[in-house]
Amino acid sequence: xxxxxxxxxxxxxxxxxxxxxxxxxxxxxxxxxxxxxxxxxxxxxxxxxxxxxxxxxxxxxxxxxxxxxxxxxxxxxxxxxxxxxxxxxxxxxxxxxxxxxxxxxxxxxxxxxxxxxxxxxxxxxxxxxxxxxxxxxxxxxxxxxxxxxxxxxxxxxxxxxxxxxxxxxxxxxxxxxxxxxxxxxxxxxxxxxxx
Numbered sequence: 001x002x003x004x005x006x007x008x009x010x011x012x013x014x015x016x017x018x019x020x021x022x023x024x025x026x027x028x029x030x031x032x033x034x035x036x037x038x039x040x041x042x043x044x045x046x047x048x049x050x051x052x053x054x055x056x057x058x059x060x061x062x063x064x065x066x067x068x069x070x071x072x073x074x075x076x077x078x079x080x081x082x083x084x085x086x087x088x089x090x091x092x093x094x095x096x097x098x099x100x101x102x103x104x105x106x107x108x109x110x111x112x113x114x115x116x117x118x119x120x121x122x123x124x125x126x127x128x129x130x131x132x133x134x135x136x137x138x139x140x141x142x143x144x145x146x147x148x149x150x151x152x153x154x155x156x157x158x159x160x161x162x163x164x165x166x167x168x169x170x171x172x173x174x175x176x177x178x179x180x181x182x183x184x185x186x187x188x189x190x191x192x193x194x195x
Contacts, residue, residue, distance in 0.1 A: 007036030009090055021116035022098040023107050027056040033091050045088035048075040052095065059107045062119030066108060073099050110188040118169040122185045127159035129181035134160070136173035136182060142166050145173060 016029040030053045040046040052075045055068040072095065079092035098104065106113050112120040125136070125145075134149035137160060144167040147160030162173070162182075174182045 007032060009033070009037055009087055012036070013094065016094070019116070021060075021112055021114040022101070022103045023056060023059055023112075024116055026095050026098060027053065027060055029091065029094050030056060033087070037087050038091075039085065039087070042082065042084040042088065044078050044082040045085075045091070048079045049088075049091060051075055059104065060117050060119065062107075062110065062117070064108050069099075069104050069108060072104070111186060115184050115186065120187055121169060122164055122187055123162050123167055123169060123171075123173065124183055124185050125160050125162055126181045126183060129179045130159040131179055131181075132157050132160065133178060135176040135178065136160060136162075139172045139176050141172075142168055142170075144168070 012029055012032040015032065016025045019025045019028055030049055034049050034053060038046065038049060052072050055064070055072050058064045058068055076092040076095040076099065079088050080096065083089050083092065103113060107117065107120070110120060115121050132147065132150035134147070137145040137147060137149070144163050145160055146163055148157055150157050174184075
């Protein structure tokens with residue numbers, strides 16, 4: 001029989017801190033809390049955590065609203081005051097730590113300051129820096145990179161490009177690019193420049 005290891009809040013917090021974006025940290029923390037250490041005995045904690053997770057997911061997915069921010073803050077404050085155990089109170093504190101900053105508000109406005117949330121960024125290949133080596137295409141499991149590897153003594157190759165609808169923003173292409181030709185672009189900044 002396989003013995004399941006019990007998740008502890010300290011472990012969840014340490015794992016959440018590995019995320020670059022504070023909103024993703026909170027989403028990871030709440031999701032792991034719901035699937036492990038939450039006991040579900042008190043209403044503010046069990047229902048609040050579930051509702052906060054849904055709203056945080058909407059924010060990360062680029063569908064968040066001011067109402068989501070207001071609800072998350074209200075939920076966290078109520079969890080902090082009414083949760084019967086330290087676990088619920090610690091979860092509320094973890095969420096509230098970042099609520100005082102503008103990070104959540106920037107997500108609602110369509111920007112991830114840490115350039116981590118896939119809904120707000122695009123991966124682009126800079127044609128002038130691309131050497132047509134094809135490493136990005138080889139590593140992409142999703143078929144998002146379009147182009148042809150350069151062959152000796154031939155010219156006329158179009159630089160590689162990333163098909164945005166297929167790209168899942170996993171970052172594998174950036175890791176293998178020898179010329180650092182792939183960059184992460186803020187979608188909102190790109191739109192504002194075109195206007």
